[in-house]
Structures are given as structure tokens and as C-alpha cells.
Amino acid sequence: MLIRTHTCGQLRDSNVGATVRLNGWVNSYRDHGGLAFIDLRDRFGITQLVFDPGDGVTAEMMDAARKLRNEDVIAVEGKVRIREGGENPKLATGKVEIVVTSLEVLAKTDNPPFLPDGMGKLPGEEFRMGYRYIDLRRPAMQKVLGTRHKLYQVTRKYFDENGFLEIETPILYKSTPEGAREFIVPSRHVPGTFYALPQSPQLFKQILMVSGCDRYMQICRCFRDEDPRADRQAEFTQIDLEMSFVRRDQVMEMMEGFVRRLWGEMTGYTVPPIQRMTYREAMEDYGIDRPDTRYGLKIKDISEIAAKTEITFFKETLEKGQDRPRFNSKRGVVKAMVVPGGAEKLSRKMTDGYTPFVGGFGAGGVAVVKVNAAGAFETGIAKHLEVVKADLFAALSLKPGDTVLFIADTYSVATKAMGELRQKVARDMGIVPKPGAEGGPWNFLWVVDFPMFERNKDTGKWVAMHHPFTSPRDDQMQAFLDADTEDEVIIEGIVSAGYDIVLNGQEIAGGSVRIHDRAVQSKVFKLLGMTPEQAKEKFSFLLEALSYGAPPHAGIAFGLDRLVMNFLGTDNIRDVIAFPKTQTGADLLTKAPSPVPANQLRDVHIQSIAPAAG
RNA sequence: GGGGCGGUAGCUCAAUUGGUUAGAGUACCGGACUGUCGAUCCGGUGGUUGCGGGUUCGAGUCCCGUCCGCCUCGCCA
Numbered sequence: 309m310l311i312r313t314h315t316c317g318q319l320r321d322s323n324v325g326a327t328v329r330l331n332g333w334v335n336s337y338r339d340h341g342g343l344a345f346i347d348l349r350d351r352f353g354i355t356q357l358v359f360d361p362g363d364g365v366t367a368e369m370m371d372a373a374r375k376l377r378n379e380d381v382i383a384v385e386g387k388v389r390i391r392e393g394g395e396n397p398k399l400a401t402g403k404v405e406i407v408v409t410s411l412e413v414l415a416k417t418d419n420p421p422f423l424p425d426g427m428g429k430l431p432g433e434e435f436r437m438g439y440r441y442i443d444l445r446r447p448a449m450q451k452v453l454g455t456r457h458k459l460y461q462v463t464r465k466y467f468d469e470n471g472f473l474e475i476e477t478p479i480l481y482k483s484t485p486e487g488a489r490e491f492i493v494p495s496r497h498v499p500g501t502f503y504a505l506p507q508s509p510q511l512f513k514q515i516l517m518v519s520g521c522d523r524y525m526q527i528c529r530c531f532r533d534e535d536p537r538a539d540r541q542a543e544f545t546q547i548d549l550e551m552s553f554v555r556r557d558q559v560m561e562m563m564e565g566f567v568r569r570l571w572g573e574m575t576g577y578t579v580p581p582i583q584r585m586t587y588r589e590a591m592e593d594y595g596i597d598r599p600d601t602r603y604g605l606k607i608k609d610i611s612e613i614a615a616k617t618e619i620t621f622f623k624e625t626l627e628k629g630q631d632r633p634r635f636n637s638k639r640g641v642v643k644a645m646v647v648p649g650g651a652e653k654l655s656r657k658m659t660d661g662y663t664p665f666v667g668g669f670g671a672g673g674v675a676v677v678k679v680n681a682a683g684a685f686e687t688g689i690a691k692h693l694e695v696v697k698a699d700l701f702a703a704l705s706l707k708p709g710d711t712v713l714f715i716a717d718t719y720s721v722a723t724k725a726m727g728e729l730r731q732k733v734a735r736d737m738g739i740v741p742k743p744g745a746e747g748g749p750w751n752f753l754w755v756v757d758f759p760m761f762e763r764n765k766d767t768g769k770w771v772a773m774h775h776p777f778t779s780p781r782d783d784q785m786q787a788f789l790d791a792d793t794e795d796e797v798i799i800e801g802i803v804s805a806g807y808d809i810v811l812n813g814q815e816i817a818g819g820s821v822r823i824h825d826r827a828v829q830s831k832v833f834k835l836l837g838m839t840p841e842q843a844k845e846k847f848s849f850l851l852e853a854l855s856y857g858a859p860p861h862a863g864i865a866f867g868l869d870r871l872v873m874n875f876l877g878t879d880n881i882r883d884v885i886a887f888p889k890t891q892t893g894a895d896l897l898t899k900a901p902s903p904v905p906a907n908q909l910r911d912v913h914i915q916s917i918a919p920a921a922g
Numbered sequence: 923g924g925g926g927c928g929g930u931a932g933c934u935c936a937a938u939u940g941g942u943u944a945g946a947g948u949a950c951c952g953g954a955c956u957g958u959c960g961a962u963c964c965g966g967u968g969g970u971u972g973c974g975g976g977u978u979c980g981a982g983u984c985c986c987g988u989c990c991g992c993c994u995c996g997c998c999a
Contacts, residue, residue: 336959343956356959378949393957402959419950422933427960428948429934434991487999507999534998535923542998668925668995775999836999890991 310383310412317353321403323388328406330355331414333445334380335425344373345405348382349425351450356391356405357384363407372411378425379417379442385410424449433882437896440887452884455574456872460527462573463547466566472525472549477512479505479529484846486776488532491542494912505531508865510775511850513550514822517861518853524550527868536891539814539870539881543889547871549819550863555782556805556821559862560754563809563817567752574875577750582809586757588635595643595727597758600813602751603739607645607726613699614642614716619692621672625716633797637720637763645726646704647733650711651678651686658736659711665732666715671725675714679706689714731813742877750874753810757781760788760802761835769837770799774806776832777850778820779862781805789828793835807864816871819864826854 312331319328335349346357359365359373376382386406396402421438422431424445430436436443443449464474483490483504490504506512508530516524526548533542551559568579590599593606614622628640647654662674677693678686685693693700700706713729715722734740741749760780761770772778780788781803791798805821823829829851833843844851872884882888889895909916 336961338958338961339955340958340961341955343958345958345961347959358957360956362956391957391959393959396959398959419932421949423949425960431933432929432991434929435933437991484999488997510999532998535996537998538993540998772999778999891993892990894990896991 309414310385310410312383315352316348316350316355317400319355319388319401319404319406321390324390324404326388327385328388329383329385330357330406331383332381334376334378334382336378336427337376339374344370344376346373346376346382348384349445353400355401356396356399357386357408358405359408359411364409369408369411372413373408376413377417377419378423379420380413381415381417383412383414384408434890434896437882437888437890440897444886452872452876453886455875456868456884458574459570459868459872459875462570463525463527463566466569467523467525467549470523470562470565472523473521474525474527475516475521476526477506477509477516477528481506482849484511488534491531491533494914496912499913507532508546509548510777511847513548513863514777514850514858514861515853517550517552517822517824518856518858520552520859522552524548524863533893536881536889536893538879539873541869541881541885541889542893544881545868547866547868548863549865550822550861552859552861554860554862556756556807556862559819559821559864560807563819563864567809570871571750575750579750579752582752582754584754584756587755587759588757590755591635591723591727595723595725595730596813597755598808598810598813598815599753599755600731600734600740600751601753602741602749602812603734605645605647605730605734605739607643607723607730608704609641610644610700610703610714611641613696613703614714616696616699617692618695619689622714622716625718628718633800635719635800637718639719640716641719641722642714642716643722643726644700644704645713645730645733646706647711647713647737648707649709650733650737651680651709653737654711654733659713662713662729662732666725666729669725669728670721671715671717673715674729675716677712677714679708679710679712681708683708751812755808755810756806757803758806758808759800760804760832761799770835772832772836774804774818774820776836777822777829779805779823779828782821785828789831793831799835805862809864809866811874814870814874815867816874817864817866819862821860821862824854824858824860826851829854 310329310331313329316330316332330348332348332350335347335354338345342361344359347354348357359370361370384406386408388404388406390403391405420442422436422442424442426447444453480493480503483492483502488507490507493503493505495501495503509526509528513524528546528548529543530546531543536542551562564582567582571577571579585599587597590597592609593599595607611626615626622642625640625642629636629638630640632639659676662676666674675689677688677690680686685697704712706712713733715726715729717725758773760773760778762773763769764771782805784803787798788802791802793799807819808815809817823832830840830843833847869881869884873879873881876884878884887895887897893901
């Protein structure tokens, strides 16, 4: 075989005269009868080959060259020269061509189902996933793999420099059936028992801290058997981190350094100091725990003003649970959002769509009012707002041309519905900047001070908002230990030492200070409704570890796939994974999942009750 | 689990809204061609309209079911 001396992206006019060998795929052929051109492609680029009988090419070689087709794999030897037909400015190698003197066909291809040459219209994603190896030949996909590779390298380098040990944790793991549904793996040795694939290496990394590893990092695979979304796969990758002898601020500082290094290396952008926002602020002003702060459109609670009107649905809503604590989810509230310039830009058709839109989040509807050029309310409930006009203008700083949107409902419904509506309105108004790739702002934010616990909507039981190993904030610790587990108001008010990094309205990392005290951990389990026996059955290894000298520790995990998505400007997670799965967890390339022979099932003591699969 | 959209040559899409033999571009095959670079020109092969039922004189088109894909709500400690 003619082993290559250069890649297909390498040759320049400085190489003219050299005899070189190239290997690659035929990207395109142009057969002129007496003369033929081949564009040869590899990961690094494209180089034009010319078969020219005037330059000593034999008749046999000419015949072979003219039979070459797209995606054939070949090796050639030849001399580099300046292109006789003029430069092709589209190619990095466009000044030169290789006059081939030797051709070796390494692999003749069947007619490819589609071509990765970037010309013509790309087949649908489903079809391409069935031929992922061809799809990955596309330069755009090679760029994805390259970006992802670079992210791995920058990550490992940064954390290595900061004293982190990279440690692998098990994939076959103990089932801990809180949180996401798990993938399970039957044991052959112990009939009727199962491993689970880890939702994250959470407990192992805590145990590594107890083990004296001090600082841990891993680029690890996590598995959650839940329905995917455009930005979610059942199998995904985290940058998983944990540190000993730290509190919240040391982790946040370390991670801010990482984010700054990462964006610097990946995009050249210098991340400014990252602002902090509390969970309450986020929910109050943005209606979501991961606010997109690239634009304004803050939400205001105008319940007190609304109470002064005679608007029936305001009054009826507000009568619900006024005696409850301010953030109680069942308290009736009226939320307002001012859209500057909305009177002109938001068409009647758009605003008419807002009521069905928020209906999807349980809200009854959206009231729309415009402020006209004369500074008067128009449309909808305008007439009924006259009595509070001065109050509203002052509270919302209204100006002519503004549109005001109102939602009246319980605190949790109104907050969520308005938060979702805010994002929709921002898109409708065209005020969402494109992320970094086009030079728009990267907007980072720490969200802190999450509640420790929230009520499960269905069961009414307390559940950990982050996970059950999250510590209360240091200044809340005593209050938590003293708290009566029955005291709803106290428990609801306990704030955790958790922290999320939000980028442009997307959670890219989440973590917390962990509980390193066995008594605190036991109290959390108790509050979550676990008996000491149940806690021991599920987490005895953790509780034991915590009782043999556990250092204070804290950590965080970044969603690696989402980071790559940001750097590439895609909103499809399948784009950034070499071998992704569909929404039903199918791998269209290998056809997984698939049935297995009966004896294989018997080996692991499993009997299928599915109606004749596959 | 719920809602929405989609599935027609290998691929990307049409098909006058139920009407004759389902077309085009591209890929592929054959031919012509010595400077192209999305080569060009001439000719050709290629169809269980996802699958199964139904309505109708007649179904790619309408109805029911089903499979697959995507988006989304729930879910994702």
C-alpha cells in the first residue's frame, strides 16, 4: 500500500515539485474523457488529483481512474504542482494539485446511500443515523468530534493543574431507586438480583472524598431511563467533580475558573465574574430556576394592586389562600410582565395565542393590555384597570407603546406559566441574542439558595430538590437539626448549599456542599420518609463511610453534551454524540435494543413476559 | 402515559385537493468530452406511496388501527 506522506488538508504551493502520497475517500470525480479529476478527502481536508495522459499516465491507470466513484478509498502517489486550471479559493489546498503517477484502489464502495460531500440536500436525521459512519465523514460532523475532543483535553488539563485525580467509578452499580428510572442489569451469580447503571457517580465520588482522594474528576457516562428531549439523551456525559475541605465558595471559585478557561480556549471569550442570584429571585423575577438573563422582561407580582380592581378573575384568584406564606404554591397571585414596544411588535394573532400557550402549563389565560401613544390603556380589561392606572404605571414603569400581560392563578401555576410565556414573548419580539458562535453574549449566572425540600405534587411527600446528600447551607444547619419534621413552614424554608450554573437560560452545571455528618444525613432520610431500616438497606455503605472520618466536601457536575452544543450552536443533542439514540432509545445503526436467545436469559434467571419481541 | 407534526424512486421533494400509465432533481448504469472544481451534454435503470384494514366505480390523497421518526407536556432526586 502507498502509505501517505501528507494528509489531504496539508499541501500548499510551498510543496510544489515534491513527490507525495495521499490516502483518502473520493469526494467527487470529474471525468473529461481524456482527462480526469478526483477530489480526495480525509478528516483534514480535500486535495485535487489530476490524471493527465500528457504527464505519463498509462492507459490502464486512466481507465482505472475513470472508474472511480464517490466514497471509493484510494491511495495515490504523484507530484505536487500549481493548478493549471487556476486556483480554487474554496479549498485550503486550492492552489495546488497532484499529478498522479500511481493509483491503488484500497476499497471499492457499493453505491453509497447518501454522500457526505456537503452538496445537495442532506437526508433526514433518521436515515443518516442508520449510516452513522457515512454521516460522520461529513466535515461538519468531524468538526463536532474535534470540538468535543478539545473540550475533553482542556477539562483534563485544568483539573490536573488544580490537583484533581481522574478516577473511574463502576458502571455496574447498586440500584438506589430514588429519582430517575434506572436501567437495570440482571446478575448471573445471584439469581433475582440486579445491578443498576448509575444516574451519576454521586455516592462513589463522596466515598472517594472519605477515601482521602481530596479532589476527584471524571468524564463519565450517566444513564437515566426517562423520555428524552431535543437536549436530553437517556445516556449522556458529565464532567463530574468533587473537592474535600471546602465550602460552597471554594467550589464556585474553582468552577468559575474552569468556565473561564474553557470558554477562553474554545471560543476566545473571556467570561466575566459570574453574578449570583437566589432561587427566590429567579422564581419571582423570571418564573424559572434557570433564568435567561440575556434580555429583560422581568415579571412583577401585582397582587396588591389587582386586589383594588373589580376584575372578577383577579379577585377570585386572590381570594385563594391569602393567609398562606408568601411563596406557598397554592396562594393566589396576579403576575404582570411589561413588554416594551409590544404594542407595535406583538400582533393580535400572537397575543391571542398566549392563552392556549399558558393553558399548557395549567393557567386559565393571559389578559393583554396595551399602552397607547396617549398613555392610556387599550383593549381587553383596559376599562377595569382605570382605577389602578396610577399604581400600575408606577409599579411597572409603563411607557407608551408597552404591552402588559397578566396572569392570575396560584403562585406555582402563575409563576411557571409567566416564566414560560416570558421566553415565548422574547422569541416573538426577536430580542433573544444568538449565542457565542455569532458573537452574541454568553450570559452566565449562579443560582443559589435552593430550598432543601419540596412537596411531591402527587404523593404530598417531601422530596429533596437537588438530591438527598445535599447539605443545608452552613447558617441553616442548626435550624435544620432542631426542626420538627412535621413543621411545614420551617422545613419549606430550609435553604440548601446547592448551586447551579445557568448559561443563557440553560442549566449547564449543578452541585452542592454534601452532608458529611451522619446525624444530618439520617435526619434527611427521615424527613424523606425513610425509616432507619430502609435508609440502612439502601445507603448503609454511605452512612458507614460518613461515620469513619468524612471530610467536609462539595462538588458539582457539568453536562458535557450541553457544553458542546453551546460551542457548536446546535440545539440538538444528537448532533454532538458520535452514536446517539432515538427518542425511544433505539440505536438505528446497530439496531439496539434487540431480543436475546432464551439461553442467555436463562443464564441470568430472567423470563420475558413481553409478547414475542422483534 | 398524553398532545402535535411527518413517512411517496437509494436520497431530497412534487403529484392541480378522490380521477387516465405517480413526476422532477440528484445518485447509479451506458455513451460523448484534455482544465474541471456542485463539470457539461445525450440516453437509460429505478416505486408493495411505512404496514394492515375500511369507504368508494376509482385512494398517494378520505376514515380506523398499527409501526417508525421528530417536537412537546408529564417525567428527568
